[in-house]
Amino acid sequence: MRGADADHHHGGHTHDLQSRAGLMAACALLVLCVVSGGSSQESGAGVFAAQLLALPLLGWAGWRLLHATPRAANPHRYAWLAFAGLLFAIPVLQSVLPAGMAGGEGRTALAADLGRFGVEAPSRWSLAPAASLAAAFHLLPALAIFAMALSLPAAAQRRLAQLVVALAVASLVLGVAQLGAPQESALNPYPQWAAAMNGFFANPNHQATLLVVAATLACARLAMVVGAWRPGRPHRVTHGVVAALVMLLAAVALPLTGSRAGVVLLILSCALVVAAHWPAWRGGVRSRAVLVASMAIAAIALFLALRWMQVEAIDELRGPLRALTGEIAARYAPMGAGMGSYVPLFEQEAPRELLMANYVNHAHNEYAQWWFAAGAPALLAMVLGSIALALTLRMLLRQPAQLRGLGVTALVALGAILAHSWVDYPLRTPAMLAVAAALAGIAVGQAIRDDGTHNGGRRHAGAAAIDRSQRGMTP
Known part of the structure; x- marks a missing residue:
């Protein structure tokens, strides 16, 4: 192999090695964050190592995006980069800008x-400037994971999604082990709290x-x-059994965590995923039967979950917390009190009825606390x-049904986190x-994938994906 062909082969091999290295780095950082970053208050050596x-x-991720293929130049990418940049800029500016603004x-x-x-008033925009600067550093691992995931090819992104599932299963296994261990056991990373299948x-x-x-x-x-099942493909059956087992474990474990919102979100998220994937394999009687059965199961499960939520009423303290957070935020509008100032300011402003032995760490509504x-x-x-x-949703829905499965699923899972943030602070x-991230x-x-789905290649890629689906291959 010589000339242009040799150069192309060498360039492709180098790009593949870089993608593998990028995937390994992103996976290492994600594992470190999940294993050591399960608290919203404590930041140990693992969290500090993740920030470094x-x-x-x-x-590295920025360099990859700048030198990547045309997908990196997609204008829709800049909305996300502007969002990420603003998230990081807010706490940094709060820690340095004067209070007069x-x-x-x-x-x-x-x-x-x-x-x-005789005490001087705070001189910075933030009432807790050190905490605001710490909040900016708190965002660094997530920003790095987002940028690296964005720069990876589709196959590597699938591996990253599989790692998320593996980490969830590992956390669940740890949580089950915690139930049989004493509170101060090494299995419980936060021994100040009784183990409750926390993982x-x-x-x-x-x-x-x-x-x-x-x-x-x-x-x-x-x-x-x-959708792609054909007789004589046992590996497909294995993949399906493993996926079904993960879903079953999650469905059984969720009520044991005490999270009622989690049960509802599980049902709604899975129903959306099935509905989103159905266009990729619709047409036969079997596919319609699977869709109808899935929606019926989801409807029954949702009905039972809502009845359970009415019987086991959730702690009513969260409502007053959110309401009071909004009242305090209005007093510090239009620029807010500063990232990291919630705990001391809430203690100062809260009425006696809401002062407890344990301090209130968060508003249990991410959006109200951001406004605060x-x-x-x-x-x-x-x-x-x-x-x-x-x-992002618009671009995914414009892709052929056989190509958008992973992207839509990731967006649904992200939506579940954002929805849970309405009543909690994950x-x-x-x-x-x-x-x-x-x-x-x-x-x-x-x-914004560029594997033939842009411009004139979109139709060709869609046809190829349909052909793979018809032959039982996963795109």
Whole structure:
């Protein structure tokens, strides 16, 4: 092999090695985040190591995106990059900009109270500038995982999704082992709390979130196996059995975590995944029967889950917490009180009825807490993130049904995390923040994939995918 052919072969081999190395680095960082980052309050050596590892990985991923194929130049990518940049910029700016630009009735009253005791008012936009800067570093691993996942080819993104499922199963196995061990056992990474099938997490609700993500990804795999099933392909049956087993484990374990929202999200996410995959293998009586049976099972399960939620009413404290968070945020509008200021400011502003032996660590609503911490800039970030999500979904739905399965599934799983954030705070843990970043990178990477789906190659790729599906091959 000589000349142009040799150069092409060498370049392709180098690119493949770089992709494998990038996948290994992203997987290592994701494992480190999930195993050591299960708490929203404690940051140990593992979280610090993840932040250090994220720095070179961010540079490497940025280099890969700049020198990648045309998918990196897709304009829709910039909505996500702008969103990620704004998320990082807000806490950094809060830690350095002067307090004069923040304003707000609450800040004025606080300065007056401090002045009575001869204490100077906070001089920065954030009331807790050190905590705000720490919050920016808290985002680094997730940003690195997102950028690297976005730069990886489709096969590597599938491996990354499989790792998420494997981590969820490992966390579940650890959680089961914790139930039979004493509270101070080495199996419990947070011995200050009684083990409650937490796995890698301090809060079992976040274990539930990861299980929902794993079941969603496994459901997609099962749907692909069912849609492409042909007699005489035993490996397909094995894949389907493994996926069904993961879904079963998640369904059984979720009620044991005590997360009622997790049960509902599992049902809705799996139903959406089945509906999204059905166009790839519709046409026969079997496919229609599978779709109808799946939707019927989902409807019955959802009905039973809602009845269970009415009988086992959720703690009513979360409603007052969210309401009071909104009231305090209004006093510190329009720029917010600063990332990391929630705990001390809530303790200061809360009425006596809500003062407890244990401090309130979060608002149990991610969006209310962002409004509390960053005001109008937070609203801008949320709008920009919503636009990025909508653009990604639009691009995925424009692809042939046989090609969009992984991207749509990752987007559904990401949506489950975002929905759970309405009543909890999974994204406050480095673990779930890293998982969400991996899912976002996979979804965006699949949406702007360049393996023949752009321009004139779209129709050719779609035809090839249909042919593979008809022969029982997974695209």
